[in-house]
Amino acid sequence: MIGKPDIAVKIGAIEMKNPVMVASGTFGYGPEYAGLIDLNRLGAIVVKGISLEPHEGNPTPRIVEVASGIVNAIGLQNPGVAGFVDTYMKFLRGFDTPVIVNIWGRTVEEYAEVAKRLSDVEGVAGLEVNISCPNIKEGGIAFGTDPKMTEEVITAVRKATDLTIIPKLSAAVTDIGQFAKIAENCGSDAISLINSLPSLVIDVGKRKPALANTIGGLTGPAIRPVAVKLVWQAASAVEIPVIGMGGITSGGSALEFIIAGASAVAVGTATFTDPSTVLSVIDGIEAYLIENGLGSIGEIVGSLDLPAAGTPNF
Amino acid sequence: MKIEQGRVLRHEELKGGYRLLSIEVPAIAKAVGPGQFIHLQVPKLAESVLRRPFSVLDADDTSLSVIFKIVGKGTAALTYAEQGDEISIMGPLGQRFPQAREGTLPLLIGGGYGVAPLHFFAKRSPVKGIMMVGSSSKSHILCAEEFRMLEWDFRISTEDGSMGMKGRVTDLVEDWVGQGKADATPVIYSCGPHGMLKAIAEMAKKHGWKAWLSMDRNMACGVGACLACVQKVKKGDKIEYVRVCKEGPVFDASDIIWE
Numbered sequence: 001m002i003g004k005p006d007i008a009v010k011i012g013a014i015e016m017k018n019p020v021m022v023a024s025g026t027f028g029y030g031p032e033y034a035g036l037i038d039l040n041r042l043g044a045i046v047v048k049g050i051s052l053e054p055h056e057g058n059p060t061p062r063i064v065e066v067a068s069g070i071v072n073a074i075g076l077q078n079p080g081v082a083g084f085v086d087t088y089m090k091f092l093r094g095f096d097t098p099v100i101v102n103i104w105g106r107t108v109e110e111y112a113e114v115a116k117r118l119s120d121v122e123g124v125a126g127l128e129v130n131i132s133c134p135n136i137k138e139g140g141i142a143f144g145t146d147p148k149m150t151e152e153v154i155t156a157v158r159k160a161t162d163l164t165i166i167p168k169l170s171a172a173v174t175d176i177g178q179f180a181k182i183a184e185n186c187g188s189d190a191i192s193l194i195n196s197l198p199s200l201v202i203d204v205g206k207r208k209p210a211l212a213n214t215i216g217g218l219t220g221p222a223i224r225p226v227a228v229k230l231v232w233q234a235a236s237a238v239e240i241p242v243i244g245m246g247g248i249t250s251g252g253s254a255l256e257f258i259i260a261g262a263s264a265v266a267v268g269t270a271t272f273t274d275p276s277t278v279l280s281v282i283d284g285i286e287a288y289l290i291e292n293g294l295g296s297i298g299e300i301v302g303s304l305d306l307p308a309a310g311t312p313n314f
Numbered sequence: 315m316k317i318e319q320g321r322v323l324r325h326e327e328l329k330g331g332y333r334l335l336s337i338e339v340p341a342i343a344k345a346v347g348p349g350q351f352i353h354l355q356v357p358k359l360a361e362s363v364l365r366r367p368f369s370v371l372d373a374d375d376t377s378l379s380v381i382f383k384i385v386g387k388g389t390a391a392l393t394y395a396e397q398g399d400e401i402s403i404m405g406p407l408g409q410r411f412p413q414a415r416e417g418t419l420p421l422l423i424g425g426g427y428g429v430a431p432l433h434f435f436a437k438r439s440p441v442k443g444i445m446m447v448g449s450s451s452k453s454h455i456l457c458a459e460e461f462r463m464l465e466w467d468f469r470i471s472t473e474d475g476s477m478g479m480k481g482r483v484t485d486l487v488e489d490w491v492g493q494g495k496a497d498a499t500p501v502i503y504s505c506g507p508h509g510m511l512k513a514i515a516e517m518a519k520k521h522g523w524k525a526w527l528s529m530d531r532n533m534a535c536g537v538g539a540c541l542a543c544v545q546k547v548k549k550g551d552k553i554e555y556v557r558v559c560k561e562g563p564v565f566d567a568s569d570i571i572w573e
């Protein structure tokens with residue numbers, strides 16, 4: 001009988017006590033859920049996307065439920081980098097959990113400037129660079145679906161900071177491996193995926209879009225098989241760690257991502273159903289390792305047992 | 315704020331398609347106040363990822379109750395909740411209505427499920443006042459008996475004239491103003507359909523009355539984390555989006571930017 005399995009992971013310079021974080025935009029800035037779960041147990045906290053200046057976001061309705069998921073168009077409302085640091089960093093430093101700040105900009109310069117300003121903030125462990133938000137006109141997905149712009153943004157952010165950087169890739173591309181490679185070549189410490197999938201929900205009675213922004217992003221269990229496939233492809237293309245997310249609701253669904261090649265995972269939409277999901281995901285992963293007599297999480301990362309038929313057809 | 319596994323005590327049909335659900339959920343029931351809401355996970359609702367928000371109608375030391383009507387798949391599934399069923403409740407959420415002060419006249423104005431938080435308010439209020447309910451027809455008037463038992467002046471308007479005054483609830487208010495019986499300054503507390511709340515905000519402004527409105531928005535997290543539920547408000551000299559689930563659902567009518 002072996003002891004407790006080792007589930008600690010390292011993403012760039014970030015030491016995580018377990019591989020499970022909360023996904024950006026689904027966990028606010030931390031205090032919102034602090035009364036319901038122990039933030040010290042999380043692998044990392046990834047906060048809602050931050051831009052250089054405060055941003056108002058989209059009109060309402062901003063959210064609609066669909067089968068096994070939701071479509072949202074929040075539009076990256078946030079208090080700006082200064083507002084975020086002043087209001088939330090003191091609180092976040094009070095926990096034994098790394099803080100990853102999700103950042104976005106309307107221009108390459110803005111991305112770099114936000115990264116620079118967060119570099120010297122005590123308690124910021126890393127930056128997740130959102131180049132994949134489907135819900136805003138400028139920035140976001142426009143960067144993540146164009147190889148040249150992806151390269152420019154990541155290169156600029158890399159120059160601006162020594163923090164661990166994690167570009168968050170868009171799923172709305174033909175060849176995810178290509179974008180994963182670009183991220184790696186530009187000096188990223190890791191990559192994360194997937195962001196929400198561009199979607200349209202129609203109110204048939206009114207013949208109008210259900211969301212005020214028309215287009216939104218689909219998340220939740222509905223996107224999991226798509227996300228697992230993309231994580232698998234991305235992880236096959238690069239050496240840097242991959243953080244997988246999209247519809248995780250349990251230890252089992254997180255393990256799909258890990259077996260596909262993710263070194264860590266994030267729980268998003270499932271937190272809305274039950275805020276303690278992220279904790280049961282941690283426990284579920286640990287239980288799986290014990291049941292299978294495995295000593296560490298590393299033993300199953302990318303352990304997908306493919307049929308002997310040769311290279312699968314992407 | 316907590317998540318507590320509740321148990322259905324009672325589930326019955328009321329008038330006008332409304333239903334009453336009473337749930338044993340001691341910690342949350344003890345803590346909840348008028349105007350606050352709970353986020354309820356509809357049992358056995360396959361493929362659903364979101365909880366549903368409901369205002370509290372009444373609460374004591376062990377249980378609380380809500381009223382609801384079928385408007386979609388969640389509320390339809392909720393009609394199958396039976397006595398003894400387990401049900402996950404998150405709450406209490408949001409801000410309360412401020413308590414009515416001595417020397418003021420609380421004027422409660424409700425429509426649809428909006429009577430629920432107003433009933434809870436009246437029950438806990440140290441000052442009695444007037445409750446006005448507006449609806450399309452007689453069969454939709456809820457809680458009349460409860461308000462009379464609390465010895466509140468209960469007035470009704472129906473659009474088809476089947477009960478009380480024929481017209482809208484704002485007509486009822488103007489009618490009451492015309493009678494000139496107010497000997498204290500009214501303070502409005504209201505919950506109901508968007509159009510009604512907007513009309514009440516305009517009316518309150520016209521008369522120079524304070525009005526507290528409980529707003530309704532599609533929600534996801536219910537705790538302020540996702541920014542789905544925002545309302546545009548004046549904050550000092552700025553206009554910004556605030557969260558209905560956290561800074562609301564109760565707002566000062568004069569702060570609201572109507573879109």
Ligand SMILES: Cc1cc2nc3c(=O)[nH]c(=O)nc-3n(C[C@H](O)[C@H](O)[C@H](O)COP(=O)(O)OP(=O)(O)OC[C@H]3O[C@@H](n4cnc5c(N)ncnc54)[C@H](O)[C@@H]3O)c2cc1C
Nearest residue numbers: 366367368369381382383385386387388389427530531532
């Ligand atoms: C603070 C607050 C208090 C409320 N109190 C009550 C109450 O006491 N009684 C009552 O009957 N209803 C109340 N509602 C409205 C109630 O939450 C919705 O009717 C319910 O969520 C509809 O769910 P559904 O699955 O049947 O509808 P669907 O239309 O199938 O729901 C799809 C999604 O839209 C959301 N949604 C749909 N309509 C509304 C709405 N009007 N408000 C918020 N979200 C909505 C649902 O929550 C769900 O996520 C309240 C809403 C809020 C915000």
Ligand SMILES: Cc1cc2nc3c(=O)[nH]c(=O)nc-3n(C[C@H](O)[C@H](O)[C@H](O)COP(=O)(O)O)c2cc1C
Nearest residue numbers: 023024025049130194195219220246247248268269
């Ligand atoms: C309401 C909401 C807001 C989000 N906001 C952001 C954001 O600000 N930045 C970002 O990179 N991703 C954002 N996301 C995407 C999530 O971080 C995550 O990639 C996605 O939801 C997939 O995971 P899930 O299916 O577990 O939710 C948001 C998702 C939701 C549902």
Ligand code: FES
Nearest residue numbers: 534536538541559
């Ligand atoms: S419902 Fe998530 S912030 Fe209000």
